[in-house]
Amino acid sequence: MDEIFKPSRRSFLRGSAAIAAGTVAGGAAAQGTPDPLITELQDWASYTGVGVDETPYGLPIRFESDVVRRNVEWLTASPISSINFTPIHALDGTITPQGCAFERHHSGAIELTKEDYRLMINGLVDEPLVFTYADLERLPRENHVYFCECAANTGMEWAGAQLNGAQFTHGMIHNMEYTGVPLRTLLNEAGLEAAGDLSDKWVYVEGADASSNGRSIPMEKALDDVLVAFKANGEALRMEHGYPVRLVVPGWEGNMWVKWLRRVQVTDMAVESREETSKYTDVYENGIARKWTWVMDAKSVITSPSPQMPITHGQGPLVISGLAWSGHGQITRVDVSKDGGITWETARLGKQGDTKALTRFYLDINWDGSPMLLQSRAIDETGYVQPTKDQLREKRGENAVYHNNCIQTWFVNEEGIAENVEVS
Amino acid sequence: MSKSLNLFVPAIGVTTLALGLAYGLSSRDYGAQTIETLETRVQQTEENVARAIAEAQAAAEEAARLQAERDQLEQLAAEAAMSGSDLTAPAPVIEGKYGLGRTALPEEIAAWDVDVLPDGRGLPVGQGDVFTGEEVFVDQCASCHGDFAEGVGNWPVLAGGFDTLANEDPVKTVGSYWPHLSTAWDYINRSMPFGAAGTLTPDETYAIVAYILYSNDLVDDDFVLSNENFTEVEMYNSDGFVVDDRPELEYAEWQAEPCMVNCKETVEITMRATFLDVTPEGGGDSVMNDATTSDSPVFSASASAEPTEESAAVEETGGVDPALVAAGESAFRQCKSCHQVGENASNRTGPALNGILGHTIGAVDGFRYSDVFQEANAAGEVWDAENLAAFLADPRGSMAGTKMSFRGVRDEADITALIAYLQSFEE
Numbered sequence: 117m118d119e120i121f122k123p124s125r126r127s128f129l130r131g132s133a134a135i136a137a138g139t140v141a142g143g144a145a146a147q148g149t150p151d152p153l154i155t156e157l158q159d160w161a162s163y164t165g166v167g168v169d170e171t172p173y174g175l176p177i178r179f180e181s182d183v184v185r186r187n188v189e190w191l192t193a194s195p196i197s198s199i200n201f202t203p204i205h206a207l208d209g210t211i212t213p214q215g216c217a218f219e220r221h222h223s224g225a226i227e228l229t230k231e232d233y234r235l236m237i238n239g240l241v242d243e244p245l246v247f248t249y250a251d252l253e254r255l256p257r258e259n260h261v262y263f264c265e266c267a268a269n270t271g272m273e274w275a276g277a278q279l280n281g282a283q284f285t286h287g288m289i290h291n292m293e294y295t296g297v298p299l300r301t302l303l304n305e306a307g308l309e310a311a312g313d314l315s316d317k318w319v320y321v322e323g324a325d326a327s328s329n330g331r332s333i334p335m336e337k338a339l340d341d342v343l344v345a346f347k348a349n350g351e352a353l354r355m356e357h358g359y360p361v362r363l364v365v366p367g368w369e370g371n372m373w374v375k376w377l378r379r380v381q382v383t384d385m386a387v388e389s390r391e392e393t394s395k396y397t398d399v400y401e402n403g404i405a406r407k408w409t410w411v412m413d414a415k416s417v418i419t420s421p422s423p424q425m426p427i428t429h430g431q432g433p434l435v436i437s438g439l440a441w442s443g444h445g446q447i448t449r450v451d452v453s454k455d456g457g458i459t460w461e462t463a464r465l466g467k468q469g470d471t472k473a474l475t476r477f478y479l480d481i482n483w484d485g486s487p488m489l490l491q492s493r494a495i496d497e498t499g500y501v502q503p504t505k506d507q508l509r510e511k512r513g514e515n516a517v518y519h520n521n522c523i524q525t526w527f528v529n530e531e532g533i534a535e536n537v538e539v540s
Numbered sequence: 541m542s543k544s545l546n547l548f549v550p551a552i553g554v555t556t557l558a559l560g561l562a563y564g565l566s567s568r569d570y571g572a573q574t575i576e577t578l579e580t581r582v583q584q585t586e587e588n589v590a591r592a593i594a595e596a597q598a599a600a601e602e603a604a605r606l607q608a609e610r611d612q613l614e615q616l617a618a619e620a621a622m623s624g625s626d627l628t629a630p631a632p633v634i635e636g637k638y639g640l641g642r643t644a645l646p647e648e649i650a651a652w653d654v655d656v657l658p659d660g661r662g663l664p665v666g667q668g669d670v671f672t673g674e675e676v677f678v679d680q681c682a683s684c685h686g687d688f689a690e691g692v693g694n695w696p697v698l699a700g701g702f703d704t705l706a707n708e709d710p711v712k713t714v715g716s717y718w719p720h721l722s723t724a725w726d727y728i729n730r731s732m733p734f735g736a737a738g739t740l741t742p743d744e745t746y747a748i749v750a751y752i753l754y755s756n757d758l759v760d761d762d763f764v765l766s767n768e769n770f771t772e773v774e775m776y777n778s779d780g781f782v783v784d785d786r787p788e789l790e791y792a793e794w795q796a797e798p799c800m801v802n803c804k805e806t807v808e809i810t811m812r813a814t815f816l817d818v819t820p821e822g823g824g825d826s827v828m829n830d831a832t833t834s835d836s837p838v839f840s841a842s843a844s845a846e847p848t849e850e851s852a853a854v855e856e857t858g859g860v861d862p863a864l865v866a867a868g869e870s871a872f873r874q875c876k877s878c879h880q881v882g883e884n885a886s887n888r889t890g891p892a893l894n895g896i897l898g899h900t901i902g903a904v905d906g907f908r909y910s911d912v913f914q915e916a917n918a919a920g921e922v923w924d925a926e927n928l929a930a931f932l933a934d935p936r937g938s939m940a941g942t943k944m945s946f947r948g949v950r951d952e953a954d955i956t957a958l959i960a961y962l963q964s965f966e967e
Contacts, residue, residue, distance in 0.1 A: 193684070193694030194888055196877050197734070223737065224876070237641070238649050245641035246648065254640055256631035280813040298631050305637050320655060326737035328730050330655060379652050388658045388720045390727035394712065397781065403706030405717075409784045423813070451798065456807030460800045489807055499795040511790055515710055527809060536813035540806070 175215070182206070185216050186283060191272075196224040197327070199266060201287030204439060205424040209466065210291050210474040211261070214348055217290035219356040220266055220370065222327030228376055230360045235302075235344070239381035240317065242307025249360055252346060255297040260343065260366070261473040263441045265289040265412050267369035267396050267518040273505070274514045277536045282422040285524060285536060289441070291474035294364050296345030299338050302380065311382050314339070320387045321363055324378035331372045332386035333365065341366045344377060367443030367472040368410040369518070371396050401513030414502050415521035416440035416450055416477070416494035427483065427532025434483040440475045442496035447475040449495040454481070456489030456525060456539040457504070463492070488528040489539055505538065656726040660771045663725065667766030668747025670754040676744050677751045680733045683878070683889055683943050689755040692889070699755035702776065715756025719778045721770065725749050735877030736947065860960050868961025871954040878944070881965050890944060895967025896923055897959070912941040929955050
């Protein structure tokens with residue numbers, strides 16, 4: 117079975133080379149010769165297919181087996197405390213299917229049942245409480261689509277062009293529709309009178325896994341749009357995303373979206389946990405580090421063409437497509453350059469951008485086969501314009517690790533092959 | 541609007557027809573009585589018709605009024621939709637509470653609320669000295685962090701790196717970078733050792749922290765750390781942080797309407813992506829090269845990863861009880877942070893374990909063994925169910941000097957299951 121045609125990147129590349137060499141490829145280009153796929157009876161048009169229940173929970177057809185998360189082994193010491201990357205180059209629209217949405221664990225993904233799940237609210241509250249999963253399901257809930265981006269997304273690109281693929285340069289991101297209870301509802305159940313003036317209070321959130329991954333969040337944000345979520349894209353969270361319950365902190369760095377959320381403590385100061393001091397702080401050129409850099413600034417990337425998505429069809433109509441997002445709100449505009457930033461055209465948005473969610477953009481062109489230096493530049497509702505890599509480096513140096521939201525450049529050659537580059 | 545009014549047109553048509561019929565009848569020469577009767581009927585019919593017309597008119601007016609009202613509502617709804625408000629609403633905030641959840645008991649809070657604040661709040665009573673700390677560290681931490689907290693492989697370096705933060709390659713250690721000592725205590729207590737989190741006693745944690753401070757030359761070797769003197773320790777980089785100042789330093793500058801044409805004179809490629817081999821064959825290391833702009837592009841197999849086949853473990857158990865193997869797989873979770881087994885298993889903190897049963901001790905390619913393992917290897921000792929069980933039960937007791945900092949598997953049934961599980965993987 118597996119010997120049957122299976123598209124792979126290698127065959128795509130061979131295909132593009134063949135086109136470049138002037139070879140006629142495929143039925144669509146054939147002239148005068150009838151296409152056997154049309155003129156001959158095909159097996160699938162004659163034999164029956166599989167019945168219902170063949171796969172009680174469906175997976176993508178095997179021809180899409182290339183669209184998977186990938187790990188870069190040398191980045192971390194162990195896959196148990198590591199990250200992998202969403203195949204954003206191969207997706208379209210904006211919603212990330214859970215099965216290929218990137219994972220980041222600090223002590224591995226754990227199995228925790230709904231029955232064993234407990235959520236404690238304690239600290240400066242009127243009455244410390246314990247909620248079960250069933251309790252959470254009885255509180256009014258909301259639906260929101262939000263992106264979750266690791267603060268280290270694009271972090272390997274500070275010093276130069278490093279990883280050859282949008283999946284690896286920008287794949288620490290996913291975008292899902294969450295169903296959950298506002299954190300403010302749970303805090304209100306416990307009562308915040310004991311906390312007094314809320315303007316200088318915090319919540320400290322931690323997970324049930326061995327790392328616990330605790331983070332401090334200012335009360336203002338906690339009472340604003342933070343969700344205690346138990347569904348994503350309509351179904352239960354996946355184990356690797358914190359089943360049964362995770363925190364959703366819209367627009368803020370992914371590390372704060374604590375998985376397997378087990379405790380929310382109201383405090384009068386930031387805990388200054390390991391994840392908010394030794395990690396997720398940004399060291400600048402003078403050695404001073406910024407802390408509490410929570411918001412993910414506006415950012416975009418062209419997902420196709422890109423190194424993993426070469427142009428295989430030669431000259432003519434070409435869809436340039438990408439993603440844009442901002443932790444400050446809606447994406448209002450995306451510009452695309454084909455010449456490395458000399459001229460820019462405003463791209464078409466797939467649909468009006470949701471606040472703090474991925475927005476899809478398109479630029480539909482007639483490619484004449486000449487090389488391109490493709491760039492995209494996002495603008496959000498605050499008027500913030502995504503900076504170039506040089507603008508960022510001028511402000512922050514090359515060692516910040518986190519929060520690299522620079523304009524990305526792909527060099528596309530005459531054959532349609534794309535490469536991660538930096539330009540002057 | 542017109543649609544609703546049309547409903548009444550047939551009714552008006554019928555009454556008009558009735559009127560015409562009545563006048564026609566009255567012009568015929570019938571008997572006076574008949575005429576009178578007819579006139580009465582006509583009169584009644586006229587009255588009925590008049591009433592029907594009046595009713596129809598009233599109904600039409602009512603319909604017109606309702607339609608106008610509806611049009612107005614539709615317009616309002618359209619305007620509302622345009623302006624972004626609609627029928628969606630946030631989860632309601634109620635007066636009072638839903639009364640869900642139950643009171644957390646003091647014992648429960650004590651078990652989970654263990655975080656330690658920068659001012660020392662949350663620290664339990666206890667103490668630990670540098671020498672004890674070194675022992676515990678070598679036992680529990682050194683397999684990843686090195687005997688001197690210098691870090692092994694890609695695992696974090698905990699000591700040194702002073703005054704490197706402004707360098708090209710900053711070394712961020714507890715000593716050089718961490719601004720609060722509470723962070724170290726809290727993290728070690730809560731999340732370490734990797735793979736056995738939460739197993740340290742408070743005194744052990746104090747001792748480990750004391751040893752890390754000593755490794756960083758921040759205290760002398762006779763130092764004893766306790767909840768009493770904890771906040772007196774000064775961290776080297778305590779004033780090395782500023783609160784996020786992007787709004788002041790960056791946002792204002794990057795909000796101008798951007799250039800659209802002739803934004804640059806020329807554009808040259810200044811750097812190409814370094815080579816990336818995401819799925820190296822044979823488990824070799826990936827290479828980051830120094831690609832120059834004159835290099836031809838390199839496209840490695842970044843997207844050609846074959847889908848991983850389902851682990852063949854269970855099918856290849858070769859006569860071993862599948863239930864036992866499954867139990868072993870579950871028990872193996874406590875080993876996974878250091879050991880890999882199965883397809884593509886490679887050496888990690890511990891050696892890969894495929895085909896370990898019947899294999900000479902200390903003979904996995906490419907793994908650097910402790911002296912005691914090298915001795916066993918030289919003596920030609922072979923792993924069997926018996927010596928493996930003894931090792932798993934008490935690693936440091938049966939192989940004194942092993943680098944495996946693991947307390948041992950307590951449950952005998954788990955040991956049997958683990959061995960069955962390991963047996964299911966051939967080399």
